[in-house]
Amino acid sequence: MAWHDVAPEGEFEMDVPKVVQVGEDRVAVFRLADGFYAISDVCTHEYALLSDGFCEEGKIECPLHQACFDIRSGKALDEPAEVDLAIYPTRIDGGVVQFQL
Amino acid sequence: MRTAIIGAGQAGRRTAELLRGLDAEREILLLGEETEPPYDRPPLSKEVLLGEERPRGLMQRAAEVYEAQRIALRLGEKVTRIDLGAARLETAAGECIAYDSLVIATGARARGLRIPGADDPRVLTLRSIADARALRARLRTGLRLVVAGAGLIGLEVAAAAIQLGCAVTVLEMGERAMARCVPEAVSARIEAWHRAAGVVLEFGCPLTAIRPQPDAIHLVTGKGEVSADLLLVAVGAIPNMELALDAGIAVDDGILTDADGRTSHPHVFAAGEVARIWQRGAGRHVRFETWQVAQHQPVAVANALCGEQKPYAELPWHWTDQYGRNVQILGTHSAALEWLEREDGGRLIYFGVDPEERVHSAVLIDNGREATPLRRIIAAEKPIQRNRLLDPSVALRQLC
Ligand SMILES: Cc1cc2nc3c(=O)[nH]c(=O)nc-3n(C[C@H](O)[C@H](O)[C@H](O)COP(=O)(O)OP(=O)(O)OC[C@H]3O[C@@H](n4cnc5c(N)ncnc54)[C@H](O)[C@@H]3O)c2cc1C
């Protein structure tokens, strides 16, 4: 496990994720009203990148078939997704947002 | 109290699961003619043809999951008669099953061609997972496949088959691809993807006869003859409403229901693609052939079965995936609308607007993130200046 840099805190817009690839994993990092959250960027239904989806009120909607996930908990909120997303801890280190994987 | 559900497809599964969530006590019986546990059909013309045995998108649960939910799933059971007076079903095996309330979720079947030669074994349709596996087993490099019908399923099969190395021709009676659900500009884009991949598309080209020969089938069309090894007929679906019709339940291109899913008989409901549902907004009954209706209209049915009202009133939505591109259709296509195109680096939106500049319908290409803002724009029925619709720098969420 290691901490990975995403971007300086000030570069994040609300609800607009930044994506980092670590080996085979794609991680999407969001700024929400109460802090930074990191989730796996790949929908658990078929194959789509959630960072291409619609984000609002702490939820991300898959661009393909509109399954919704809670960004804070990774929970799959409705079908066609049933499997929760992996979530990763985040922190701010010297003004830079990081996640742990 | 026992609720029987006829048809263990997507809508049957959803009704059973939602009903269990609302009522822990009742007996739930889910009867299906197919021998496979319920599954969603969209992957059949996509991932399954490309070789995935059980793609996740099938949403297929193991039989034990039904047991754990105390849903009595009985597969390979065809219901042959509904006796409304006695509140009983008869099955092909000769069993009688009593019910207190009934849900008909029998879906639809593929329409066949009524032309000479259509019963040749090289003429196939695609509706079930068994059909998809049979088709996949025959798609191989060099096979000459003809698809009759340039609708969503026909085009998805054409896309999969050309990727598998088949020589593919699509014959369509009408003038363009997916004419029932998208405007001309979108048809033109989809046709271009197919032509670029090597698919031959023939429009204005009805199939009038099939001449089986030992080594090929000869297809007689409005524009001459084509030889093929295999013909896939994808010319639409017919609702499985005969049980209801014979029982005296009101039908008309589908089982007529109110917005709660109730049929003309108070203890009988219809769910999914077989239902033709009262749409208050449109002022008429509409039947939808979509994943969406099978997924969400059972919410209304399960609630109505428990005495609650959650009328079904969703903006219609469906999608197709071809060549790794995703097309989503919101609302109902109408040639009466003017269609405006917004392009933003390969992501496209087509807005169907009326003369008062209100958006009624839309098509998204590789742009699913805009579906939710667009739903809100359409629901608001507010006029929006066209220069704002067309300007990619104006986010749709600012317009709703
Ligand atoms: C190949 C294919 C691809 C599709 N792709 C898409 C897509 O990309 N996007 C989209 O939005 N929609 C798509 N659809 C449409 C969508 O899948 C259907 O509208 C949906 O499956 C309807 O669900 P349903 O439960 O109403 O019917 P079904 O899933 O057809 O289920 C009905 C079930 O009832 C059973 N049955 C019928 N009669 C009896 C009887 N007498 N006794 C017992 N059982 C009976 C049938 O065997 C069947 O299993 C596709 C459909 C097909 C066929």
Ligand code: FES
């Ligand atoms: S791939 Fe995300 S909902 Fe289907």
